Amino acid sequence: MHNLIKDLFLKSFNNPLLSTLDDSAIIDIDGQKIAFTTDTYVVKPLFFPGGDIGKLAVCGTVNDIAVMGARPLWISCALVIEEGLDYEILEKVIASMKRTATAAGIQIVTGDTKVVESGNCDGLFINTSGVGVIEAEPLRCENIAVGDKIIINGGLGEHGIAVLSARSDLGLKSAIKSDCATLNFFIEEILDCSEGIKFMRDPTRGGLATTLNEIVEEKPFGIMLEQQKIPIKNTVKGTCELLGFDPLYLSNEGKVVTVAASEDAARILESMRKHILGKDSEIIGEVTSRHTGKVYIKTLSGGTRIIDMLEGEQLPRIC
Amino acid sequence: MCLGIPVKIIEKKGTRGIGEIGGVKREVDLRFIEDVQESDYVILHAGFAIQKLDEKAAHETLSLLSEMLNDTPKTR
C-alpha cells in the first residue's frame, strides 16, 4: 500500500499539496487556510460492538481534519450500495451518520449514491470527504524536534479487536467495544491548553506502529517507545495473547498520537486526562537523535528492539 | 511452534469448559486433561487444553527468582 502511494499516486499526481502526505491537504485560499481530506470505508461487518460503518465514516474524516489543527465543518457522503441490501440496514447506517455528525458539530452537505450488482461490494462502501478551516499554522512533521514526547490518549487496539470479534467466528467473547469517536472537540481543547503541540495523527489502519513509522520515515530523527507505558486494556491484551497478535499494529478509531515539546508534555497530559476521551492518556516515548528514520521500543523485560511497518494483515496463528 | 496461553477455567461441563484471560472468554476442549476443576488454570492451544498449569510449580519458580533478586553479585 505504502509503495503504491509513493510509486504511483505521488509520482502521477505530483504536486506540493499532495506530497506532504498529511492526513488532510492544507489549501490557502486568499489567506484563509482550509483543510481537505477524503477516505473510503469498507469495514466488514457493517455493524460491530461500539459502532458501524456510518459512524466510522464520519469519525474517520472528522479526525483527519482535526489532527491537522483544523476545525471540521462539512463532509460529503458517497455510498456504493450492493443490490439487495436491506433497507433497514441502510436506514440504521444513515441514522448513525446523522447522530455522529450532530455530536461532532458538522453537517453532511452533499453526496452521491451508486448501486452495484450483488457480490460487487460487501453490502455497503462509504466515501466521506471533509472540509475544515484552520486559523493557526497547521500541525506538521517539520515541527518535530529531538526531545519531543510522544503521547497517546488511551488504550490501543480496541477497534481492531472489536471488528475482528464481530467478523470471524473465533469463538471469543468479551465486552470489548470499538473506540470509534470524533476527536475534534477533544483536540481543540488540548490545542488551546498549550503552544507546545508539534504534530498529531490518528493511528488507524496498521496501528500505532505504522503511524509512528510514517512519521519518522526519511527524517533526521527516530522514536524510542517504552512498552511499560503503553496503555492497553486487559481485554485487548487477552485477545492478543490468544491469537498471537501485536496490539501495536491493531487499528484505532478514537485515538490520536500527539508529539509535544518536552517541557509542555506533563501539562498536556494532565489536560488530556480531564477529558473523557483522554482519561487513560500516557506519555509513551520520545523523539531521539540516535535512531534516525526508525522506531524502537524498550521492551517490558528491558531489552530493545525495532518496530517495523506492518506487512499484510495479522492472522490468528498456532505458532 | 506453539502459542499456548494460561487461561482460567471459569465454567466446566464434562469435557468442555470456558476459559478466561483478561476478561476474554473462549470455549476450551478439556478432553486431554484429567481432574480439572473450575478455577484451575490450563494451557490453551488451538482451542484445546494441553495441560493443567501446576500453580505450585509456578510459585516455586517465582520464589526462586525472587530469592535470586537478593543475591549479591559475585566478583570474578
Next chain:
Amino acid sequence: MKYIDEFRDKKFCEKLAMKIRNILDEEREITLMEVCGTHTMAIARYGLKTLLPRNIKFLSGPGCPVCVTSNADIDKAIACCRTENTIITTFGDMIRVPGSSSSLLAEKVNGSDIRVVYSPTDALEIAKANPDKKIIFLGIGFETTVPTIAASIKDAKDNGLRNYYVLSMHKVMPPALKTLVDSEEITIDGFFLPGHVSTITGTGIYEFIPENYGIGCVVTGFEPVDILQATLMLLKQIKNGNPTVENQYTRTVRKEGNPAAKQLLAEIFEPSDAEWRGLGIIQRSGLEIRNRYEIFDVEKNIVLQIEETREHPDCICGKILKGVSEPPDCPLYETVCTPENPVGPCMVSSEGTCSAYHRYTEYRI
C-alpha cells in the same frame, strides 16, 4: 494476566542477565540453539539479545512447522485450493507462505474459498454447516498441535461426518533433532527444547542428546524470564561439564507429558517418512493418518492436481533452518525476498527466522 506477567518481569530479567554475564567466560563463544519458532520470536520480540553479552550466539533451528514444510507439500495444499467444491480451512500461519508458483493468499484472491480458523474444531463446524462441500483442513504443526487435529478426526468419525478431510503435513521433533546433531555443519553447545511440544511428549524423548552427544538441554517456556532462566541453566551445564535434560518450564511440562493426548495422537496417526526443508527426507519424522481413519485423508480420497515442484535456486531457507546460515547471508534477503514479496517461508511465516530478523533486528545501545 496471571502466570504471564510475572514471567515478563523486568527485575527478574535484569538479574538473570547479570548472572548470565557473571557466569560466562568472556573469551569463549557459546552457541545455543532454539528449535521452536515461538522461541525465535520471543527472543526477538523482547530484544533479549540486547540484554546479553555478544559471545552468546542464539541460533534458530528447524522449529517453525511452516518453514520446514517442503515446497512439494505447500504445492499439495495449493492443489487442494484448486479442487472444485472445496472449502479450505487453515491456521493463519500458512496463508502467505509461497509454494512453487503460488500461495494460499494468491489462491484466495483467485476465488478459492479459504478460511482461517483458530481451532480444528472450527473446521468441523464449517463441515457440518456445508454438507455439499468438501472441507479440507491443512494439517501443519508438531506434537503440540497434532492431538488437536487427531481430536477433530475422531469427532468427525463419531459424528458420521463424510465431508471432512485432513492434509497431514505434520512432523515430530526428535528425528529432526538427531539429524541436526549428527550433522557436522554446526557446533551446538546447548539446546532450548520446545516447551509446548514437551508438554505433550514429556522430557524422556530428548535424553539421547546429552547421553550420546554430550550436549545439554533445557525444556524452556516462552516468556522472557523463562528463556533467560533457561540460558543460565544451559550455561551452568556447560561450565560444569554435566550435560543433561533439565526442565525450566515446570509449571507446564511434566516428565511423562500428556498421556491422553499422546494416546489419541497414536490412535489416529502413525509415523511416516517426511521431507523437511533444509534437512531432506527424515525417516519416521512425519505423521500420516492410519488406515482405519483413511476416509479423512485427503490424499486417499480426492485426486489432487499438483504442479511440478520448483525451488528458487537462490533461496537458502534450508540452510537457515539448520542454523548453518543466517538471514543476511542470503542473497535474496530484503532485496528480492521481503515480507511483502516473500520467496521462501522463513520470511513470511510468523515464526520464520528471516521474518524475526527483519521485524526485530537487534539493536545495541
